[in-house]
Amino acid sequence: MLDRGLTLTPGMGLPSEDTEDVPPALPPKMSRRQANGVIGNMGNGDVPVVPDEPPPIVPRRKEKKDPSDFDRPVSNGLPPTPKVHMGACFSKVFNGCPLHINCTASWVHPDTRDQYILIGANEGLYTLNLNEIHEASLELLHARRCTWVYVIKDILMSISGKTPHLFRHELMMLHTRQTNRFSLPMNKIPEKLVPRRFTPTVKVPDTRGCIKCCVGRNPYNGYKYLCGALPNGVILMQWYEPLNKFMLLKTFECDHMPQSLSVFQMYISPELEYPIICYGVRKGSDKSHLNFDIINLNSSSSWFTEANQGEELPVVNVTQLEKDTILVCYDKFIKVVNMNGKLKSSRKQASELHFDSPVESLVCLQDSVLAFHKHGMQGRSFKTNEVTQEICDRSRIFRLLGSDRVIVLESRPTDKPSTASNLYVLAGHENMF
Secondary structure, three states, X not given: OOOOOOOOOOOOOOOOOOOOOOOOOOOOOOOOOOOOOXXXXXXXXXOOOOOOOOOOOOOOOOOOOOHHHOOOOOOEOOOOOOOOOOOOEEEEEEEEEOOOEEEEEEXXXXXXXXXXXXXXXXXXEEEEEHHHHHXXXXXXXXXXXXXXXXEEOOEEEEEEOOOOEEEEEEHHHHHHOOOOOOOOOHHHOOHHHOOHHHOOEEXXXXXXXXXXXXXXXXXXXXXXXXXXXXXXXXXXXXXXHHHOEEEEEEXXXXXXXXXXXXXXXXXXXXXXXXXXXXXXXXXXXXXXXXXXXXXXXXXXXXOEOOOOOOOEOOEEEEEEXXXXXXXXXXXXXXXXXXXXXXXXXXXXXXXXXXXXXOOOEEEEOOOEEEEEEOOEEEEEEOOOOOEEEEEEOXXXXXXXXXXXXXXXXXXXXXXXXXXXXXXXXXXXXXXXX
């Protein structure tokens, strides 16, 4: 007779009917140390015995990563050059450029990681892919005269047009020229007929006659500002991340705005909410002082400071190194001063640097500066004033075009300065950005 209370499992056979009614054999005695999750020596009515040692910790499951993320290069461009002392070199990226170039900037495509040089010229806005140097070609992005460019995220800000305006360009749209809603390439549709949301280039309102622009980041609050010089005043804009654009904060109107600005640079102070603008540098009362022409964007009434009476200096570059350290470059000299214009020296840096040739452009590095002159470049240390880099070629005329992440230069023969230029990038020097 079968026991109705018996549980059958798959693969288990039926018991024979002549099985004697005897209790089953006891299972073998288990050790008190059981595997993880097993409680041993537990009989009817017994209290479970807790193991002496805690169970081993199960390691966390590793997150699966996208295979495309492995070994993803920062950018696809020129091969890296070893950065060594006195190792700077000019690497040619384009031969025989016919453009009259005013400025350059660099941008890395977020999908392909190709690095582009964006060129602002009298003939328009062009792009050069550094990952295709073997097929080097300059492609037109925007057919308006361009005098200033700046890249933030995938947005290009520029001063463009015969009557200059501030423009905002969508770099992804400019480089694809194709959208999902249109069957024809966007560059074949007249600009006025394209809906605003699909227009890669937009003119920033109320920026007619924009002369110069400068961009800076406040390290104390993280905000990024753009200031523009107009014929009748100054505009202050702030980068707004959700909309991916600069938004107008303030407009400062004035009747005596200088028509020619050799300098237009912002200073950031931890005590002030907005930056202040330097639009000129003059000689001070003695050799240890300089006077700054300042526009205070934090003032509610008097934006321009009192006019300085000293002789205006032919300034090449003004750069804020620290919160109270300003670098001023003119002629063959660099002077390091505080916010009030007084010479400043310390163990980290000298108060003055001297160069062998008149400086035409300047690039600041971590502990040195690169001064570009007519026939090359010379680098000097902030601390010792010693030469750190030196390139000189009297047979060619060099000109710095831009230093936004990538230092770009052009060169022409000294005896034929009106011929087409060659474009170079500076590589291999120490403490590059």
